[in-house]
Amino acid sequence: MTEPAAPRRVPWDRARTPAFLQGYGVYAGVAVLLLANVLLTPHFLSAENFRTQAVQVAPVLVVALGMALAIGAEGVDLSVGSVMALSTSLLSLYLGYGPWIALIAAVVGGAAVGLANGSLIAFVGVQPIVATLALMVAGRGLALVLLPQLRDVRDPGMAALGSQDLLGVPHPVLIAAVLALAVGFTVRRTTFGRQLLAIGDSRPAARLAGLPVRRVLIVVYICSGVLAAIAGVLATARLQASDPTSLGTLMELSAITAVVVGGTPLSGGRIRIGGTVAGAVLIQLLTATLIKHDLPPSWTQIAQAVVIVLAVHAARERGKR
Amino acid sequence: MLSVTGLSKSFPGARALDGVDLAVRPAEVHALVGENGAGKSTLIKVLTGVYRPDEGEIVLEGRPVRFATPLEAQRAGISTIYQEVNLVPLMSVARNLFLGREPRGRLGLIDFRRMHQAADEALRALGLRVDVRRPLRSLGVGAQQMVALARAVAADARVVVMDEPTSSLEPREVRTLFEVIRTLKERGIAVIYVSHRLDELYEICDTVTVLRDGRRVHTGSLAELDRLRLVSLMLGREMGEVRGKGRAEFTGAHRTSGEPVLEAIDLTVRHSLRGVSLRLRPGEVVGLGGLLGSGRSETARAVAGALPADSGRVLVAGVPVRTGSTPAAIRAGISLLPEDRKAEGIVPGLSVRENIALAALPGLSRFGLVDDARIDRVVDTFVKRLRIKASSPHQRVGELSGGNQQKVLLARWLAMRPRVLLLDEPTRGIDVGAKAEVRGLIDELADEGLGVLLISSDMEELIGGSDRVVVLRDGAVVAELTGAEVTEERLLRAIAAQEGGGPDD
Numbered sequence: 001m002t003e004p005a006a007p008r009r010v011p012w013d014r015a016r017t018p019a020f021l022q023g024y025g026v027y028a029g030v031a032v033l034l035l036a037n038v039l040l041t042p043h044f045l046s047a048e049n050f051r052t053q054a055v056q057v058a059p060v061l062v063v064a065l066g067m068a069l070a071i072g073a074e075g076v077d078l079s080v081g082s083v084m085a086l087s088t089s090l091l092s093l094y095l096g097y098g099p100w101i102a103l104i105a106a107v108v109g110g111a112a113v114g115l116a117n118g119s120l121i122a123f124v125g126v127q128p129i130v131a132t133l134a135l136m137v138a139g140r141g142l143a144l145v146l147l148p149q150l151r152d153v154r155d156p157g158m159a160a161l162g163s164q165d166l167l168g169v170p171h172p173v174l175i176a177a178v179l180a181l182a183v184g185f186t187v188r189r190t191t192f193g194r195q196l197l198a199i200g201d202s203r204p205a206a207r208l209a210g211l212p213v214r215r216v217l218i219v220v221y222i223c224s225g226v227l228a229a230i231a232g233v234l235a236t237a238r239l240q241a242s243d244p245t246s247l248g249t250l251m252e253l254s255a256i257t258a259v260v261v262g263g264t265p266l267s268g269g270r271i272r273i274g275g276t277v278a279g280a281v282l283i284q285l286l287t288a289t290l291i292k293h294d295l296p297p298s299w300t301q302i303a304q305a306v307v308i309v310l311a312v313h314a315a316r317e318r319g320k321r
Numbered sequence: 322m323l324s325v326t327g328l329s330k331s332f333p334g335a336r337a338l339d340g341v342d343l344a345v346r347p348a349e350v351h352a353l354v355g356e357n358g359a360g361k362s363t364l365i366k367v368l369t370g371v372y373r374p375d376e377g378e379i380v381l382e383g384r385p386v387r388f389a390t391p392l393e394a395q396r397a398g399i400s401t402i403y404q405e406v407n408l409v410p411l412m413s414v415a416r417n418l419f420l421g422r423e424p425r426g427r428l429g430l431i432d433f434r435r436m437h438q439a440a441d442e443a444l445r446a447l448g449l450r451v452d453v454r455r456p457l458r459s460l461g462v463g464a465q466q467m468v469a470l471a472r473a474v475a476a477d478a479r480v481v482v483m484d485e486p487t488s489s490l491e492p493r494e495v496r497t498l499f500e501v502i503r504t505l506k507e508r509g510i511a512v513i514y515v516s517h518r519l520d521e522l523y524e525i526c527d528t529v530t531v532l533r534d535g536r537r538v539h540t541g542s543l544a545e546l547d548r549l550r551l552v553s554l555m556l557g558r559e560m561g562e563v564r565g566k567g568r569a570e571f572t573g574a575h576r577t578s579g580e581p582v583l584e585a586i587d588l589t590v591r592h593s594l595r596g597v598s599l600r601l602r603p604g605e606v607v608g609l610g611g612l613l614g615s616g617r618s619e620t621a622r623a624v625a626g627a628l629p630a631d632s633g634r635v636l637v638a639g640v641p642v643r644t645g646s647t648p649a650a651i652r653a654g655i656s657l658l659p660e661d662r663k664a665e666g667i668v669p670g671l672s673v674r675e676n677i678a679l680a681a682l683p684g685l686s687r688f689g690l691v692d693d694a695r696i697d698r699v700v701d702t703f704v705k706r707l708r709i710k711a712s713s714p715h716q717r718v719g720e721l722s723g724g725n726q727q728k729v730l731l732a733r734w735l736a737m738r739p740r741v742l743l744l745d746e747p748t749r750g751i752d753v754g755a756k757a758e759v760r761g762l763i764d765e766l767a768d769e770g771l772g773v774l775l776i777s778s779d780m781e782e783l784i785g786g787s788d789r790v791v792v793l794r795d796g797a798v799v800a801e802l803t804g805a806e807v808t809e810e811r812l813l814r815a816i817a818a819q820e821g822g823g824p825d826d
Contacts, residue, residue: 189690191683192689194675194678194682198671198675201669202667202668204665206679207647208625208627208647208657208665209679209733210648210650210680211679211680269670
């Protein structure tokens with residue numbers, strides 16, 4: 001502001017590079033992995049392979065979109081995996097009334113969990129990590145009560161959702177893409193999105209500016225619940241089975257990873273939807289690469305850990321500036 | 322007992338203590354007073370081992386000491402009671418009392434029976450009868466404060482530091498506290514007493530040290546120092562210098578007219594406000610005077626709905642406003658510029674543009690979609706009108722200077738077309754040029770018919786900028802200065818006046 005270019009030019013190397021890394025490092029990472037795979041992995045450049053990767057990443061991405069909203073509001077939603085399980089249970093139970101009714105039941109279930117999360121956080125004042133942890137346990141329990149074991153899903157509508165295309169793009173991928181655009185639009189262009197970022201950045205200031213802090217927080221967690229429920233439907237359609245015991249386990253961690261790697265700071269106030277998409281793709285590609293080269297799953301976990309540490313390191317450097 | 326010489330402590334960008342001396346004798350109650358930023362808290366933190374001094378030495382009972390941690394200070398015999406109780410709320414009262422020095426039985430286990438008995442005795446001595454097995458949390462704030470006091474006294478203290486110990490006590494509890502202080506005196510213990518309540522100081526303290534801007538400006542017997550002189554020392558205004566100096570420093574009288582745009586009637590908030598009433602007419606700047614802790618910010622916050630009022634009413638242009646609700650106050654046209662600009666005002670990560678549009682956003686949107694063109698127009702108007710200096714409207718507010726941040730906040734509220742502006746320390750921490758600009762803006766806004774409530778610790782600003790000054794002391798209105806009465810001298814006198822005596826001459 002008052003001091004012009006001088007102090008900016010000097011620390012260019014130290015200050016600018018991590019800023020660049022945090023902003024665009026995730027895209028660079030995706031590019032590097034793609035390039036490495038093209039060179040090293042046989043049959044990587046096939047349509048079938050891309051299709052598989054995209055279909056696999058879709059549910060994670062959808063969950064991560066909701067997680068990005070929660071993190072942007074200086075919170076977190078640990079209940080997303082359980083919401084996926086609840087969603088698959090409800091879907092399986094109501095499938096008898098037709099796929100649309102079942103879909104609505106699943107989404108309503110997700111919204112209900114989100115409402116519970118949001119109310120605990122906004123009205124009772126429970127910390128997000130604790131509130132959503134409670135719902136994470138309760139949600140999985142409820143899912144298992146509704147549907148105690150794995151059940152096959154035999155429905156032509158669900159089968160179509162899981163395996164057919166529209167213009168060559170698999171349905172789950174299409175849905176994930178549309179949702180990513182919708183969430184991105186919401187964050188950038190709506191009153192709700194602006195208020196959400198303000199609340200995430202400085203809650204006292206937002207409150208004194210008369211923003212509807214409670215309402216926004218509740219809507220954030222409802223959105224996260226609904227998105228997780230949709231992810232549960234997509235995953236069920238792909239597996240052609242409802243498995244509430246294992247569906248969505250550790251999903252919250254994958255989603256947080258995608259969001260953080262994508263450059264959204266955990267301290268709230270900023271949401272990068274493009275980065276979140278790239279973050280989810282990066283993790284997916286990393287896993288796929290290591291699997292294709294016959295490395296054990298433990299390597300995947302280690303690689304994920306390294307990526308997370310790098311992302312957090314970049315964010316920390318930026319915070320200090 | 323305790324003497325401090327040439328103590329200095331600097332923080333990045335600020336010299337908090339500058340060669341401060343302090344000597345406390347045994348059996349003496351020593352008042353430590355000063356306004357915001359005078360260095361009181363820093364001095365206390367150095368004495369209790371929270372900070373280490375850059376220069377100077379501390380001598381306790383003839384031996385020079387250096388404390389690296391609060392625990393060391395405590396072991397050496399300096400106990401502290403902070404403004405907020407700092408005990409462990411979930412542990413029992415007795416455990417809190419003996420935390421870190423529990424009576425041990427065989428095998429090194431805590432001897433609970435002995436501990437409970439000793440705790441009970443210690444609290445009875447302070448006139449507090451509670452079940453010492455109950456968690457501390459279940460006690461009222463006042464009782465918790467007494468437990469903290471019992472702990473400080475029991476810990477073989479030579480010097481007890483009390484940092485605003487009465488701020489959350491009921492009058493009856495204050496009496497008990499004073500009795501305890503007298504017992505401490507009899508036992509030869511020195512007390513350093515920090516408070517803004519003049520009545521308390523004159524009742525309990527023997528000597529006083531006044532700090533201002535990190536320096537010691539006065540030390541001496543309190544009885545020989547009259548109230549007016551004490552207040553002038555704290556505020557840095559010599560009586561001879563202020564005599565006759567009136568208002569009209571930066572503009573003076575505004576044309577005020579008609580019905581009050583804001584009326585606050587009998588606002589009461591537990592522990593901070595006692596029946597505060599004030600009225601603001603359109604085009605009028607009303608100053609709120611008083612010492613730190615007199616309830617100035619609390620008044621503004623209660624009017625703006627940010628502090629729930631226990632009783633009292635707020636009317637805007639004769640229409641009642643629901644108290645305790647910020648959105649309701651904002652809808653009624655009340656805007657508050659909070660004291661803590663960085664924590665409660667700006668949203669540092671968002672841009673200038675988004676900060677300005679923040680409160681007005683619903684009005685600048687259609688169907689929940691932000692209307693960028695309209696926002697740009699509004700932002701453009703205010704950036705020009707308030708002369709906000711930013712590289713672009715998209716620059717983050719956190720990167721702006723204090724003065725420009727304050728202007729962004731003003732713009733945020735002006736975009737709401739308010740009828741009442743409550744300004745809490747609008748020029749604190751901003752540079753001289755920006756100060757003048759902000760003051761000019763305040764005048765302009767009043768001329769346009771806004772009712773402005775101005776809180777400022779800067780006497781010159783308060784006197785010069787206000788048409789009327791309402792003086793608060795201990796959460797109650799004690800005087801109102803109008804017209805030719807708005808002078809620094811009158812203000813000092815009103816602040817220093819005796820309880821119940823009213824404003825003198």
